[in-house]
Amino acid sequence: MTATHDVDMEKMVVVEGSYSVAHAVKVCRPNVISAYPITPQTHIVEDLSQFMADGEIPGCEYLNVESEFSAISALVGASAAGARTYSATTSQGLELMHEVLFNVSGMRLPVVMTVVNRAVSAPINIWNDHQDSISQRDTGWIQLYAEDTQEAADMTAQAFKIAEDKDVLMPAMVCMDGFILSHVYEPVVLLEQDLVDQYLPTFDPEFVLDPKNPMSFGAFADPSTYTEFRYLQEKAMGVALRKIEDAANEFNEIFGRYYGGLIEEYNTEDAEIIIMAMGSIIGTLKDVIDAHSSKGEKIGLVKVRSFRPFPKFEIKKALKDAKMVVVLDKNISIGLNEGALFTETKACLYNTHIDVPVAGYMIGHGGRDIPVSTIEKIIDEAKAAMKTGIDIESQFTDLREELL
Amino acid sequence: MSPELKSKPKSLLAPGHRGCAGCCDAMAAKFTLMAAGEDCIVINPTGCLEVMTTPYPESAWEVPWIHSLFENTAAVASGIEAALKAKGTIGKTKIIAIGGDGSTLDIGIRSISGAFERGHDFTYVCIDNEAYMNTGVQRSGATPFDASTTTSPAGKVSFGNQRPKKNMPAIIAAHGSPYIATTSIAYPKDMIRKVKIANETVGPTYIHAHAPCTTGWGFDTSKTVEIGKLAVETALWPMFEMEDGEITKVRKIKNPKPVEDYLKMQRRFKHLFSMEGGEEEIKKIQAIADKNVVDFGL
Ligand SMILES: Cc1ncc(C[n+]2csc(CCOP(=O)(O)OP(=O)(O)O)c2C)c(N)n1
Ligand code: SF4
Ligand SMILES: [Mg+2]
Numbered sequence: 001m002t003a004t005h006d007v008d009m010e011k012m013v014v015v016e017g018s019y020s021v022a023h024a025v026k027v028c029r030p031n032v033i034s035a036y037p038i039t040p041q042t043h044i045v046e047d048l049s050q051f052m053a054d055g056e057i058p059g060c061e062y063l064n065v066e067s068e069f070s071a072i073s074a075l076v077g078a079s080a081a082g083a084r085t086y087s088a089t090t091s092q093g094l095e096l097m098h099e100v101l102f103n104v105s106g107m108r109l110p111v112v113m114t115v116v117n118r119a120v121s122a123p124i125n126i127w128n129d130h131q132d133s134i135s136q137r138d139t140g141w142i143q144l145y146a147e148d149t150q151e152a153a154d155m156t157a158q159a160f161k162i163a164e165d166k167d168v169l170m171p172a173m174v175c176m177d178g179f180i181l182s183h184v185y186e187p188v189v190l191l192e193q194d195l196v197d198q199y200l201p202t203f204d205p206e207f208v209l210d211p212k213n214p215m216s217f218g219a220f221a222d223p224s225t226y227t228e229f230r231y232l233q234e235k236a237m238g239v240a241l242r243k244i245e246d247a248a249n250e251f252n253e254i255f256g257r258y259y260g261g262l263i264e265e266y267n268t269e270d271a272e273i274i275i276m277a278m279g280s281i282i283g284t285l286k287d288v289i290d291a292h293s294s295k296g297e298k299i300g301l302v303k304v305r306s307f308r309p310f311p312k313f314e315i316k317k318a319l320k321d322a323k324m325v326v327v328l329d330k331n332i333s334i335g336l337n338e339g340a341l342f343t344e345t346k347a348c349l350y351n352t353h354i355d356v357p358v359a360g361y362m363i364g365h366g367g368r369d370i371p372v373s374t375i376e377k378i379i380d381e382a383k384a385a386m387k388t389g390i391d392i393e394s395q396f397t398d399l400r401e402e403l404l
Numbered sequence: 405m406s407p408e409l410k411s412k413p414k415s416l417l418a419p420g421h422r423g424c425a426g427c428c429d430a431m432a433a434k435f436t437l438m439a440a441g442e443d444c445i446v447i448n449p450t451g452c453l454e455v456m457t458t459p460y461p462e463s464a465w466e467v468p469w470i471h472s473l474f475e476n477t478a479a480v481a482s483g484i485e486a487a488l489k490a491k492g493t494i495g496k497t498k499i500i501a502i503g504g505d506g507s508t509l510d511i512g513i514r515s516i517s518g519a520f521e522r523g524h525d526f527t528y529v530c531i532d533n534e535a536y537m538n539t540g541v542q543r544s545g546a547t548p549f550d551a552s553t554t555t556s557p558a559g560k561v562s563f564g565n566q567r568p569k570k571n572m573p574a575i576i577a578a579h580g581s582p583y584i585a586t587t588s589i590a591y592p593k594d595m596i597r598k599v600k601i602a603n604e605t606v607g608p609t610y611i612h613a614h615a616p617c618t619t620g621w622g623f624d625t626s627k628t629v630e631i632g633k634l635a636v637e638t639a640l641w642p643m644f645e646m647e648d649g650e651i652t653k654v655r656k657i658k659n660p661k662p663v664e665d666y667l668k669m670q671r672r673f674k675h676l677f678s679m680e681g682g683e684e685e686i687k688k689i690q691a692i693a694d695k696n697v698v699d700f701g702l
Contacts, residue, residue, distance in 0.1 A: 031490040032483060061486035065479065066518030073476035073515060077447065077483030080470055083490055085483075103472050209468040209484065211443045211497055216463035218471035225460050 003259045003266075004252070005150075012187040017149035017176065018043030020188045021088075021114055024153040026051050027196040028112075028160050031083035031203075034063035034074040038093040039126045040178040041116040045088055068093035072100040072111070079109035080217050082208040084160065087111065090178060091118035091132045098136065104171045105140030105233060107218055110163035110203075111171040113141075114156065117279065117330075118178040119366040127367020128178040129330040130279065134307075134340045140233050142172035142240055143308040145278040150188045151259045152176040155305075157196055158247040164203050167239045175307075177280040179367070191255075199254050237309040244306050262311035264303040265318050267293060271300025273382045274319055276345060277328040278304045281363075281370060285328075288375045299379065304341060312348040319349065324386040325358040326378055332362050338394045359385060360394035374398055416442065421464040422456040426625035428615035428632075429453040429504070431589040432531040436502055436611075438592075439599035442467060444498040447481045449512060450474035451504035452538045452617075453531065475511040477501045478519035478528060485524045498603045499526035505546035506536045509570050520579035520608045527602040527609045530572065531589075533617035541620040545570040548640070549692065550685050551672045553620075558675035563685050568692065576610040577649050583607075584646040588614040590632025594643065594655070601645075614641045622671020634666040639693040642700040657702050663690045 015023075022044045025033070033052075035045045052062045065071045068089050075085040089097065094115055104111050115133045119125040133143060144159060146152035152174060159172040176182060207215060221229055245261035252258035267289055268274055275285055282303045292299045302318045304311070319325055329339020336343065342360030349356065361378055364370045374397060385391065416437040423430040429452045437444070446469045448454045454471045457464040472480045481501045488494040503512060508530040516528065535553050536542040543556040547565045552558040556565035573584050583605040585598040595613055602609035616631040618624070623631055635641035636655070640663060643655040664686060667673040676682040676689075696702060 032486045034483065034486070059490050059492075061490045063482060063486055063522065065482075066521070067514060069476060070479035070482075070515045070518050073472060073479035074483030074486065076472045076476070077470065077480035077485075078487040078490075079483075081445070081484045081487035081491075083483075083487035099473060100476065107472070209445045209470060211445065211468055214442075214466055214468045216458055216465050216469045219458035219460040219463060220455050220471075221460045 003264055005257050008189060011189045013190060014185050014187050015190070016043060017152060017181040017184050017186065019047050020149050020153040020190060021156055021176070022047035022051065023190045024156040025086050026057050027191045027193045028157055028200055029084065030057065030060055030086040032061050032063065032075065032078035033086045034065055034071045034078070035087045035089065036065055036068045036071045036093060038068070038090055040118060040182045041088045041090045041093070041114070043182060044114060044116070068096045069100060072097045072104065072113075075111045076100065076104055076107065076109060079111055080107065080209050082203070082205055084164070084203040085111045086113065088114040088116065090116040091120050094132045094136060095120060098139070101136055101139035101141060106229065108169040108233075108236070109171060110169055112156065112159045112163055113171070113173050114152070115173045115175045116178045116182045117175050125366040126178070128180050129365050129367065130175070131331045133173060133175045134331040136173075137308060137340060140170065141308065142170055142237070142306070143175060144172065144244070144306055145175045145304065146181065147259065147280060147282040147303060149181050149184060149186050150257065152181055153188065153191060154251060154255065154257055154259070157191060157200055158251055161200055161247045162240060162243045165243050166206070168236050168243055170233070170236050170240060175279065180280045195254050199251065241309045241311060260303060260305050262306045263314045263318060264305060266301040266303065268300035268302060268318050270298055272298045272323040272386065273326065273379065274300045274302055274322040274324070275326045275328065276302045276304060276341060278307060278341060279330070281328060281330070284370065284372065285375065288372055288379070292379070307341070310344055310348070315345060315348055316352060316354060319356060320354045322356050324382045325356050326382045327358060327360045328363050329360060330364045332365070342394055357385060357390045359390050359392070361397045362395070363397040368398060416466040417457070418464045418466055422459065423452070424619050424625065426618045426628040427452070427456070428533050428589050428617050428628055429456070429531050431628070432529070432613050432615050433457070433502060435589065435592050435595045436500060436529050436599050437467060439596045440467070440498050440500055440603055443496055444500050445470070445484055447477050447484065447499070447501045449477040449503045449507040450538070451507055453502065453504070455538055474507050476515050477503050477507060477512055479515040481526045481528070482519045482522060482524045485526055494525065500603070501526060501528045503528070503530055504537070505530060505532040505534060506544040509545040509572050517579065520576060520581055524608055525606055527599065527611065529599065529611045529613060531613055531615045533615045533620060535617070535620050537617050537620045546572070549689060550676060552675055553672065558679065563675065563679065563682070564672070573610065573612055573646065577646055579608070580649065581608055581610055582648055583609040586612045586614070586641070586643050588632045588636055588641060588643065590616070590629045590636065591643070598645065620672070622674070623669055627669065631666070631669060634661065634669070637661045638663045638666045639696045639702050640666060640689070642696045642702055644700055651700070654700050654702060660693060660697060660702065663693050
């Protein structure tokens with residue numbers, strides 16, 4: 001199923017991406033918000049602070065902590081005490097949280113966090129790429145990537161629903177591209193309180209810190225029990241695959257907007273070339289693909305909404321009849337010369353009967369612009385590779401040779 | 405059960421944990437819980453106390469207890485306080501962080517500073533056994549001058565740890581805490597009384613409990629209390645209370661004992677009695693005690 005939007009023009013307002021997300025957080029009725037400012041996440045926490053100052057988030061405490069490390073740590077305590085919890089960060093802030101991210105997931109605390117994607121230092125750079133969240137891939141967090149500001153807002157409500165599901169209980173990151181989405185003004189529908197109340201049940205965890213029923217959280221597990229904790233996290237991610245689809249479908253029923261579940265397929269039926277990507281670049285890719293379709297060219301797109309859990313089954317199904325796959329990544333595993341989506345897509349096609357060449361392009365590092373001409377060039381190379389085979393498996397895009 | 409025993413507060417730290425015989429951390433936790441009673445939530449960083457009390461699936465804690473990491477205890481506590489506030493159940497339930505000196509003075513100080521500055525209503529109890537015991541007696545910011553630890557060993561050209569103890573109560577006082585007290589596990593009544601006051605005081609309060617560790621300091625397991633008393637009686641560990649930044653009460657010592665009495669009973673100071681120049685070093689330690697007598701009016 002492809003994306004559908006029942007857009008009610010009457011309800012649309014032009015707001016900044018950060019505002020639509022902050023508003024979505026507000027109507028999800030969080031109990032504890034804890035965050036530390038960092039560009040380009042700042043507008044989200046400023047908007048939430050204003051909501052607090054205006055008394056618009058009843059039953060909520062906002063912690064102005066002294067670091068991202070404490071921002072996420074405070075939510076460990078708050079979530080274990082039964083609160084619905086939220087934070088937002090990016091880049092250096094997310095990297096500073098690294099140790100705690102494993103802890104949140106290992107303790108099965110369904111914290112929801114917006115990651116406003118930004119490059120990581122050094123060199124210090126405030127613009128968008130996906131290195132920050134991709135570097136946290138193995139921390140046991142659900143990772144969803146939004147294409148536009150409406151989706152980032154809608155995904156926030158979906159993330160709470162998925163993370164807090166009793167059969168999941170895993171934390172979730174809603175990833176949105178820094179500046180490109182966080183600072184853009186676009187017409188959106190702000191999530192309606194009554195509809196969110198209908199969509200999102202109250203958070204009522206079974207295990208909480210409660211003197212009436214004392215329990216120990218975060219015990220020490222030796223080799224005889226540790227493995228099973230990991231296994232159960234993996235199992236919960238398996239359940240999340242289904243719940244992500246369910247959350248998208250239920251959202252569609254109540255709000256009339258749908259962006260795909262784990263992935264969104266765009267023009268993939270009979271496509272010879274399929275491009276894969278995540279985040280705001282999807283908008284540009286759809287425009288380019290439309291232009292090619294009108295000329296009768298068979299180019300499709302797989303937008304990956306869920307990077308963790310990784311939708312192997314859906315990706316295999318989408319790619320199985322393609323003649324050429326191109327994966328765009330705004331990140332790199334240095335020393336492998338590949339982006340994560342590329343590596344993982346290749347890996348999930350191995351040991352199958354699908355035999356399609358896959359080429360990787362690392363693109364848009366540190367906010368480098370991605371013009372349509374670059375995408376056209378990639379498509380031209382894909383057309384050639386379809387006939388002659390892949391020349392270069394994975395490469396940097398738009399390198400400025402004169403700087404090297 | 406004798407009426408006397410019956411009147412004792414119930415211990416909420418179950419026996420059977422894996423602490424060493426004569427363990428100071430176990431005593432500190434027990435006294436803290438005696439003061440707090442059942443209606444509390446305990447936050448405990450990585451360290452001896454955490455490891456020895458909660459080998460999954462067992463737990464010695466008969467109150468709600470949470471361990472997250474080594475350096476974020478005060479932040480976790482502030483999140484719990486915020487959650488109770490949000491749910492409207494704040495007030496009755498006491499929120500108590502119990503951390504070792506390493507997690508308090510060193511790696512966790514950022515989150516402590518943040519939590520005290522924000523003014524959360526909780527009590528932080530530091531169990532000061534003067535080194536990283538859980539990882540094998542490495543030095544911390546609380547290790548005293550000239551103590552030999554595994555990362556500040558005495559050697560041919562070293563008398564051990566070269567720096568005096570970091571003054572954590574003063575750091576907390578600078579954050580405007582309404583109640584701060586130093587105590588020692590060798591004085592259970594004193595410790596229980598102070599933890600109670602801290603719990604009852606609204607705002608972030610701090611208890612710094614001196615806690616001799618049989619394994620790390622090198623003394624017989626039966627001597628934990630004796631050593632703890634000697635630290636106080638030699639004026640090396642002054643016991644005082646602070647309200648709103650002012651010292652309001654001090655435990656007086658009539659005739660301070662010479663520091664040798666304390667030092668000679670511990671393996672970590674043994675080198676001071678055998679190495680050339682050791683006498684001079686002991687004089688420096690005596691000077692620390694003498695200064696305490698003057699500074700605190702002991
Ligand atoms: C980030 C991090 N660094 C180091 C450690 C290793 N570590 C665990 S407990 C500990 C020492 C604990 O010392 P202290 O806080 O004084 O408690 P004690 O065990 O002495 O009671 C260390 C260094 C860790 N768990 N996490
Ligand atoms: S090493 Fe010290 S603190 Fe640790 S369990 Fe043994 S006596 Fe207790
Ligand atoms: Mg210690």
